[in-house]
Amino acid sequence: MDSALSLRGITKHYGSLAAVERFSLEVARGTIFALLGPNGAGKTTIIKILTTLIRPDAGTALVEGHDVQRAGKEVRRLIGVVPQDNNLDRYLTCRENLAMQARLHGMAPADYNRRIDELLELVGLSGRQHDFPDTFSGGMQRRLVVARALVHRPRVLFLDEPTTGLDPQSRRAVWEYVDSLRDSMTIFLTTHYMDEADALCDRIVIMDHGRALVDGSSAELKERMAHAHVYELQFRAHADRYEAMLAGFPFVRSLQRAGDTFRLCLAGEESLKPLMDAIGTEDIRKLCLREPSLEDVFIELTGREVRE
Numbered sequence: 001m002d003s004a005l006s007l008r009g010i011t012k013h014y015g016s017l018a019a020v021e022r023f024s025l026e027v028a029r030g031t032i033f034a035l036l037g038p039n040g041a042g043k044t045t046i047i048k049i050l051t052t053l054i055r056p057d058a059g060t061a062l063v064e065g066h067d068v069q070r071a072g073k074e075v076r077r078l079i080g081v082v083p084q085d086n087n088l089d090r091y092l093t094c095r096e097n098l099a100m101q102a103r104l105h106g107m108a109p110a111d112y113n114r115r116i117d118e119l120l121e122l123v124g125l126s127g128r129q130h131d132f133p134d135t136f137s138g139g140m141q142r143r144l145v146v147a148r149a150l151v152h153r154p155r156v157l158f159l160d161e162p163t164t165g166l167d168p169q170s171r172r173a174v175w176e177y178v179d180s181l182r183d184s185m186t187i188f189l190t191t192h193y194m195d196e197a198d199a200l201c202d203r204i205v206i207m208d209h210g211r212a213l214v215d216g217s218s219a220e221l222k223e224r225m226a227h228a229h230v231y232e233l234q235f236r237a238h239a240d241r242y243e244a245m246l247a248g249f250p251f252v253r254s255l256q257r258a259g260d261t262f263r264l265c266l267a268g269e270e271s272l273k274p275l276m277d278a279i280g281t282e283d284i285r286k287l288c289l290r291e292p293s294l295e296d297v298f299i300e301l302t303g304r305e306v307r308e
């Protein structure tokens with residue numbers, strides 16, 4: 001049994017809404033795996049099913065060979081969970097939060113004290129271990145939540161949007177901790193940041209409307225877009241007017257804007273001439289061809305920005 005996670009035909013409905021629809025997936029042990037999708041795609045629902053918080057309506061899900069519905073207790077012993085919110089106990093110090101988790105998992109003080117020292121060192125919180133989480137920055141709280149998920153040496157770590165709301169420096173720090181765990185466990189993460197999936201993950205599934213759309217490494221996913229014509233177009237002036245025009249062209253498959261600069265995916269090379277004929281060259285500061293990014297793949301598949 002080499003699969004850390006195995007989902008077969010998982011379905012979850014809320015009333016008439018299919019949050020997850022016949023979703024199947026095998027994740028090999030030791031993989032850093034990312035589940036990507038726009039808001040409401042079904043990512044958290046899948047994490048909740050795998051972490052035994054909700055039950056699927058149909059299908060089976062195994063964690064390290066244990067059925068989440070029939071062997072929930074065993075599954076909970078094998079997993080660590082970093083939920084979307086920092087649900088730390090504010091009346092316990094940083095160290096006490098970790099010790100509480102260890103006791104909940106039945107660890108003896110002789111075992112957990114050394115483990116907690118190691119983890120505090122790993123996430124750079126040794127100097128603040130006797131302080132309360134309310135006195136921590138968002139990044140420090142997040143690091144503590146990651147440490148807490150690791151206390152009982154889980155075999156599978158679930159990270160639900162681990163770096164949302166963090167500043168770039170704290171995000172990098174979380175990436176480093178996650179990267180340092182590579183090879184020691186299986187990691188399943190959801191994220192809205194394409195660069196995060198790109199930097200960390202061996203394998204990526206993009207999902208929408210409860211179903212998987214594509215599955216592969218970051219390089220394989222980008223290869224799917226090798227045919228795509230992605231351009232960066234910068235204007236000197238009137239960017240708002242040009243945005244409306246660009247959005248109206250049938251050959252512009254996707255459009256992203258950052259200030260005066262647009263990233264656009266064209267249907268083909270032949271679209272460049274009608275584009276230039278329509279917008280003219282007067283206000284253009286720069287036009288260049290770009291390598292497709294994971295974000296381009298995402299927009300191409302889902303027709304949506306990562307966050308809307």
Ligand SMILES: Nc1ncnc2c1ncn2[C@@H]1O[C@H](COP(=O)(O)OP(=O)(O)OP(=O)(O)O)[C@@H](O)[C@H]1O
Nearest residue numbers: 014017018019037038039040041042043044045046
């Ligand atoms: N308890 C619930 N009751 C009703 N609908 C729900 C419930 N939980 C989730 N949903 C719906 O199921 C769908 C999938 O939600 P889910 O939270 O899994 O998406 P997600 O991909 O994690 O989104 P996000 O990126 O916003 O966290 C959404 O349409 C959501 O509104």
